[in-house]
Amino acid sequence: MLMVSFGQLADVLPEPVLLVASDGLVVAANQRARKALGGTGAGRSLFALCSDERAQVAGLLKRSARVRQPTLGTLTLMDGRRHRVEGAVVHPSSDGAPAVVLLRLVHEQAALSAFVELNRALDHLRREIVAQRRASQALDRQREWLRVTLVSIGDAVIATDVEGRVVFMNPVAEQLTGWTEGDAIGRPVAEVFCAVSEATREPVENPTVRVLREGVVVGLANHTVLVTRGGGETPIDDSAAAIRGAGGEVIGAVLVFRAIAERRALERLAEQRLAELVLADRRKNEFLAMLAHELRNPMAAILTATTVLRAHDEDPEAAAYAAAVVERQVRHMARLVDDLLDVARISQGKIGLRAEIVDVSRVLQQAVETSRWLIEAGRHELHLDLAAGLPPVVGDATRLEQVFCNLLNNATKYTPPGGHIWLSARGDGDEVIVRVRDTGVGIPPELLPNVFDVFVQGDQSLHRSRGGLGVGLALVKCLVELHGGSCSCASAGDGQGAEFVVRLPALRGEAAAAGADERELASPGQRLRVAVVDDNHDAADMLAVVLRRWGHDVVVAHDGLEALELVRSYGPDVAVLDIGLPGIDGHELARRLRREPALGGCTLIALSGYGREVDRQRARDAGFDHHLLKPVEPAALVKLLARVTSSGGAAR
Structure with a gap:
């Protein structure tokens, strides 16, 4: 029964296999072994079939007879081919009968080739494992980079599967929608991201629906409002795109959106500012037309009055009326200019109050x-x-x-x-x-x-x-x-x-x-010595006439150098100096007069067509005590001269 079983089983093996008694007698051999031994092999002595020393063969049989697990050794057949041998006991010795061992013979060259091939296969497997491990690590890194990127960006991100169910939400999306990622995962995206038209309040199609249907990039129309889980509303700007697999097929969608409440506020502010600019431009054009109208009217009256004044000897009453017209119209024009300058100064924060x-x-x-x-x-x-x-x-x-x-x-x-x-x-x-x-x-x-x-x-x-x-x-x-x-x-x-x-x-x-x-009204006060300096002869002479009517002594000069000599010799209590003078201007004239010891008590009054704070400060820096804007208001000059009288000198 043993022989039948061995033959049935061992003949299918690719290597030579022998059943050998521990005393060296070959009990059985499979087909491969019979071919290698040149015969049946059974009944022959293993010692006679091998060229190895008897002790080496006996040692292999002895070791194999003691173990159930294969023990390794080598045998060289008579044809000179060396084989690697694996031996193990299959029937231990009993009742004095020798043990039976199974020897599996592998040609050493074939074993070496198999070993090399095995090592090659193992090396290839190792490389494959390393490559897969690296690919897995790279994929893990990419996933982590993507996760960190989506978590840290300022835009809200929601990703869905091909069925439109939420598979990912970053913290910004959680904040804007009011949904946590844990609550949103697996829900239809339309339930988590609900948008309506700001104008009509009607729901708008979720962009991921069209993305999954058509595979195109989609953005909502302008003026879209996101309705949060708690019912709040946030103006948003958004877009959605398809997520594709390796074959290009759509496997999901990603929705990116951001809150634009601040931008919308700026847009509304810009629209408001534009409307204000358009209105301001219209008012400016209307103002220029009114300005031309308002200036032409008094100029027409003044021009007509000058015609009457030239012939005042023929009709004194008409001349007096014409003079009154001129005065009234000049005051009107001065008030128009003053109002414009005052508005400009106030709008620039450059007007001051004399408290x-x-x-x-x-x-x-x-x-x-x-x-x-x-x-x-x-x-x-x-x-x-x-x-x-x-x-x-x-x-x-x-x-x-x-x-x-x-x-x-x-x-x-x-x-x-x-x-x-x-x-x-x-x-x-x-x-x-x-x-x-x-x-x-x-x-x-x-x-x-x-x-x-x-x-x-x-x-x-x-x-x-x-x-x-x-x-x-x-x-x-x-x-x-x-x-x-x-x-x-x-x-x-x-x-x-x-x-x-x-x-x-x-x-x-x-x-x-x-x-x-x-609180008392200023009056002309006592007689003063006044010097008037203006390159406009008419303006200087008329001011001198007015001052003389108030009882003051007046001298007149028409340029800076002439005025310097006149004031030095005259020694006035008050000097009224135009700023725009030929020779040396009013500022330089004031500085030189302030260096004259004999004029230390002289009050210097500047006359100028410029009334900005920087002009007033420049006059003060030059040494002027006061700054009057042309045309001079007589009442203002009266008050200044009264203060000079009451102080007995310069009213600085």
Whole structure:
């Protein structure tokens, strides 16, 4: 039975296999062994089949008879071929019978080739394993880089599978949608990313739906709003693209979006600024047309008056009227220029106030006197209601008078002939409240919010007769706010008149009483020695005439070098110097005069057509005590000369 079993099993093996008794007798051999031995081999002695020493063969049989696991050795057959042998016991010795061992013979060259091939295969396998490990590591690194990138970028990212279910969300997407990645994974993306049209509030198609359907890059239309999980809304900008497999097939989609609330706010601001610029440009063009109109009117009156003045000997009364016309029109033009310059200075933060304790009643009365000719020309009836004991305010009396003159002039211009104007003032707690009301044309509701803007007027028609540049009320607002006050306007509409209200902080208690003695109207005072220097002969000579009428001694020069010698020899109390002089200009003339010891008490007054703060500072640096803007207001010059009189010298 053993022989049958061995033959059936061993003949299929590719190597020679022998069954050998431990005493060396070959019991059986498979087909390969019989071929290698040149016969059946059975019944022959292994010692006779091998060329090895008997002890070596016996040692191999002895070792093999003791182990069940193969033991290694070598045998050289009689044909000289050396074989590697694996031997193990298959039937141990018993009852004195020898053990039977199985010997598997592998030709040494074939074994070497197999070993080499095995090593080659193992090396290839090792390289494959290393390559796969590196590929896996590279893939892991790429995945980590992608994950870190998607987590750290400022845009929100949602990735889906081919069915449109969420497989990834970065923290920005979590923040914007209100969904956590754990809650969103596996859900339809349309449930997590829900967008509506900002204009219609209707849902818009989720971009990933079209991406998965058509495989194209898709972005939502502008003005899209993301509805968060909690119901909040965020304006967004987004796009979506397909994720493709190795064969180019769509295996998912990625959605990238960002919040654009700040950008949308900037866009709205830009649109608002553009509208404001368009409006400002329109107002500027209207203003230039009004400016030409306003300047031509007084120039026409002045030109006509000069014709009358040339023939004043024939009709003294007409000459006097013409002179009054010239004065009135020059004052009007000067006021237009002053208003424009004041608005420019205030808008640039370059205007300053000469702060003092101001009697509001006196300022209002002076404003009425200044505007009276315009009120009378319009045949209006002025109603004054100034409460007794009005508290004083801290401010610039000249600027406050300018405020109330502008309000009165505005009421006069926009009230039809024969109308009524009310000017009232009263104290109310910590405020002084001044109201100017009229029965004029009123203010349309659409214009009322912008009535204090620059270059705004109610009547823009070419045949309007009210005049002005549209800067008066803007100047009022700016000056009142510089005094810490406020102004407002009310009107019931067209034809219903208007009321302007000015509120100023009142000065109470001891501070008001302490300043009461400081409020007194300046007067020409005592006789002074005055030098007038101006290269415009008419301007210099006329100013000299006015000063002489006030009782002062006056000398005149028309250039800088002439003035230097004249002032040195004359020794005036006051020198009124034009800045733009030939020879040496007014600044250099002032510096040289200040170096004269004998003129240390002389008050220097600058005359200039430039009234910016930098111009005033330059005059102060040159040594001037005061700076007056052309054309000179006689009242302002009276006040300066009175201060020189009271101080007995320079009023620096």
